Amino acid sequence: MMDFWPWLSLAGLGAFHGANPAMGWLFAVALGLHRQSARTVWLSLVPIALGHAVSIGTVLAAMVAFGAVMDLRGLQLVTAVFILGLTGYLAIYGHRHRVRVGMQAGMAGLAAWSFLMATSHGAGLMLVPAVLSLCLSDQAGVAGTTDSLSVSLAAIAVHTGAMLAVIAAIALMVFTWLGLAGLRSAWINFDRLWIAALGATGIILLVW
Amino acid sequence: MATWRPDPSFYPSPRMAAKAPKETLAYVAAFDPDRQRPDAIAVVDLDPASASYSQIVGQVDMPNVGDELHHFGWNACSSCLCPNAPHPHVERRYLVVPGLRSSRLHIIDTKPDPRKPEIVRVIEPEEVAERANYSRLHTIHCGPEGIYVNALADRDGKAPGGIFLLDHDSFDVLGQWEMDRGPQKLAYDFWWHLGHDTMITSEWGTPDTFENGLVPEVLLGSQYGRRLHFWDLHTRKHLQEIDFGEEHQLVFELRPAHDPTKAHGFVGCVISLKDLSASIWTWYREGNQWAVKKVIEIPAEPADPDLLPPLLKGFQAVPPLVTDIDLSMDDRFLYVSCWGTGDMIQYDVSDPLAPKEAGRVRIGGIVARATHPKASNGRLNGGPQMVEISRDGKRVYFTNSLYGAIDPQFYPEGLDGWMVKLDVGDNGGISFDGKFFVDWPKGHRPHQVRLEGGDCSSDSYCYS
Numbered sequence: 041m042m043d044f045w046p047w048l049s050l051a052g053l054g055a056f057h058g059a060n061p062a063m064g065w066l067f068a069v070a071l072g073l074h075r076q077s078a079r080t081v082w083l084s085l086v087p088i089a090l091g092h093a094v095s096i097g098t099v100l101a102a103m104v105a106f107g108a109v110m111d112l113r114g115l116q117l118v119t120a121v122f123i124l125g126l127t128g129y130l131a132i133y134g135h136r137h138r139v140r141v142g143m144q145a146g147m148a149g150l151a152a153w154s155f156l157m158a159t160s161h162g163a164g165l166m167l168v169p170a171v172l173s174l175c176l177s178d179q180a181g182v183a184g185t186t187d188s189l190s191v192s193l194a195a196i197a198v199h200t201g202a203m204l205a206v207i208a209a210i211a212l213m214v215f216t217w218l219g220l221a222g223l224r225s226a227w228i229n230f231d232r233l234w235i236a237a238l239g240a241t242g243i244i245l246l247v248w
Numbered sequence: 249m250a251t252w253r254p255d256p257s258f259y260p261s262p263r264m265a266a267k268a269p270k271e272t273l274a275y276v277a278a279f280d281p282d283r284q285r286p287d288a289i290a291v292v293d294l295d296p297a298s299a300s301y302s303q304i305v306g307q308v309d310m311p312n313v314g315d316e317l318h319h320f321g322w323n324a325c326s327s328c329l330c331p332n333a334p335h336p337h338v339e340r341r342y343l344v345v346p347g348l349r350s351s352r353l354h355i356i357d358t359k360p361d362p363r364k365p366e367i368v369r370v371i372e373p374e375e376v377a378e379r380a381n382y383s384r385l386h387t388i389h390c391g392p393e394g395i396y397v398n399a400l401a402d403r404d405g406k407a408p409g410g411i412f413l414l415d416h417d418s419f420d421v422l423g424q425w426e427m428d429r430g431p432q433k434l435a436y437d438f439w440w441h442l443g444h445d446t447m448i449t450s451e452w453g454t455p456d457t458f459e460n461g462l463v464p465e466v467l468l469g470s471q472y473g474r475r476l477h478f479w480d481l482h483t484r485k486h487l488q489e490i491d492f493g494e495e496h497q498l499v500f501e502l503r504p505a506h507d508p509t510k511a512h513g514f515v516g517c518v519i520s521l522k523d524l525s526a527s528i529w530t531w532y533r534e535g536n537q538w539a540v541k542k543v544i545e546i547p548a549e550p551a552d553p554d555l556l557p558p559l560l561k562g563f564q565a566v567p568p569l570v571t572d573i574d575l576s577m578d579d580r581f582l583y584v585s586c587w588g589t590g591d592m593i594q595y596d597v598s599d600p601l602a603p604k605e606a607g608r609v610r611i612g613g614i615v616a617r618a619t620h621p622k623a624s625n626g627r628l629n630g631g632p633q634m635v636e637i638s639r640d641g642k643r644v645y646f647t648n649s650l651y652g653a654i655d656p657q658f659y660p661e662g663l664d665g666w667m668v669k670l671d672v673g674d675n676g677g678i679s680f681d682g683k684f685f686v687d688w689p690k691g692h693r694p695h696q697v698r699l700e701g702g703d704c705s706s707d708s709y710c711y712s
Contacts, residue, residue: 061334066334067332069331070710073509073711074712135250135335136415138333138393139332139333140393140483142445142481142482143331143332143442143444143710144443144445220260220264220711223254223260223329224253224258227253227254228252229250229337232250232337
């Protein structure tokens with residue numbers, strides 16, 4: 041059975057990350073402005089997307105490993121606990137996050153920064169419900185390792201692709217036409233939205 | 249509390265900040281040099297349309313006496329929009345006010361009523377000593393890792409002084425900033441080039457060499473601060489030291505270019521031991537290193553010894569004593585306070601290595617005692633000191649007191665506080681606003697000025 045919604049949610053979460061200035065496009069624009077170079081903007085998007093992909097890939101790999109030895113309900117509960125724990129942590133201490141990367145960060149530094157930002161926000165964890173439902177769409181009860189791996193890789197590709205498309209589009213528009221004045225009003229509190237989404241996902245997983 | 253939208257006083261770039269609405273209030277640190285009554289933050293009305301223009305319209309007294317309020321700052325500023333340390337939903341509402349003598353930190357909320365700010369937290373010196381091992385708190389800047397506070401001494405009042413971090417929400421002391429301080433011992437001012445990941449610090453002395461006034465032997469022995477230190481802002485490691493040499497003493501106030509793509513800035517040197525002149529130096533990148541060049545020299549003025557304080561009689565001259573500088577948001581004009589001669593000089597620093605004088609006014613001064621159109625007393629003492637520029641560069645405010653124990657060394661008959669405002673011409677040139685003169689209430693002396701919503705020495709930017 042072809043299930044459309046999990047793929048859409050993977051892409052939607054990617055787009056959400058791409059739109060959040062704190063997850064990368066703003067860094068790319070800042071580097072481009074600093075070096076007066078549109079090429080720098082484009083080049084910067086690569087390590088940002090790569091760092092994000094490695095972060096969610098690591099979490100999904102852990103899920104696949106757990107899935108091989110754990111039944112669905114157990115996996116769901118473990119994920120729910122992780123997500124709710126992270127929700128509580130971000131709600132209370134999220135503002136203290138400091139990923140110490142400078143404005144002169146090279147490509148490796150950008151990738152490391154993106155990896156840490158995605159990991160600390162629980163980007164990978166958020167994908168687990170969608171991936172779980174895809175892995176289980178043809179089976180009942182247990183996630184098969186081989187299928188899970190291919191589904192996970194596809195999930196990473198869809199999520200990262202959506203993110204990359206959105207950060208590229210926004211970075212291009214801001215760098216080329218819009219300028220940064222819009223940041224002052226358009227930069228809504230993505231962290232607060234993300235915490236709400238994380239919390240809702242955790243609760244759904246728990247009671248599902 | 250976090251907000252949904254960024255604080256409206258944050259601007260991505262200095263260019264955009266220059267278009268901010270005009271300030272209507274100033275917060276001014278005022279201290280009692282006799283340490284008998286509490287120091288205060290006074291609120292001054294800057295709105296020319298207001299009936300109370302140029303008057304003190306509010307005041308918050310500190311809970312103790314003897315703090316010696318000096319350089320304070322905001323809990324959050326435009327650097328919260330930086331891409332590598334984004335915290336745009338923090339509010340700029342708290343003034344972080346340190347006591348230079350008491351080592352106490354006051355957190356003052358300006359939001360409920362900007363004219364009646366309230367103290368919401370006091371961090372006692374013991375907490376600072378316990379968590380950061382520092383004392384003698386001096387300057388505040390909001391930056392990538394929270395609120396940065398520098399301190400002129402360790403908890404025992406000795407070297408090294410340095411920097412510690414405060415959380416910009418909870419105001420908890422997070423600990424010492426430096427990971428590797430290299431040869432740095434003395435501290436005075438600090439600021440940074442966010443776009444170049446560089447922190448710069450300057451030097452004064454240890455408390456035993458300034459808390460009872462300047463010590464002539466230490467000064468003439470070239471033992472006060474004379475070095476700049478360059479650091480990696482993110483690894484917190486010392487990178488380079490530049491020694492200005494034995495001739496130059498008291499290398500003080502640092503003003504980096506606001507444009508984050510530029511890698512130069514200005515520092516004032518209070519006095520030359522050779523001829524009592526003052527100087528301005530530009531730092532800049534030279535290959536992979538930082539370099540400095542003296543770009544302005546302001547000579548001492550010959551004077552009748554009878555008119556001079558004991559400290560200066562033998563020299564028969566008034567030193568300019570450049571004790572503060574400030575750079576306009578467009579990096580075009582540098583304002584230089586000559587606390588000794590009474591001059592406020594405006595330089596066009598469009599070419600940072602070849603400044604040109606663009607304007608000058610004189611008020612107070614050790615010998616000049618120049619007056620102001622609105623002053624009732626025809627002979628003003630003190631001189632231009634802490635200077636602050638509006639974000640649009642059109643208005644400049646300054647006060648006249650330097651430091652409780654040093655004021656009487658140069659103005660022995662006592663120092664009566666005042667605050668004035670200059671209007672700036674479109675292409676430079678400065679003149680007094682004849683309607684703006686705050687005759688400061690006796691018992692307090694005014695020091696640093698902070699403008700509502702930010703000014704030219706409290707914000708830093710990541711975008712050009």
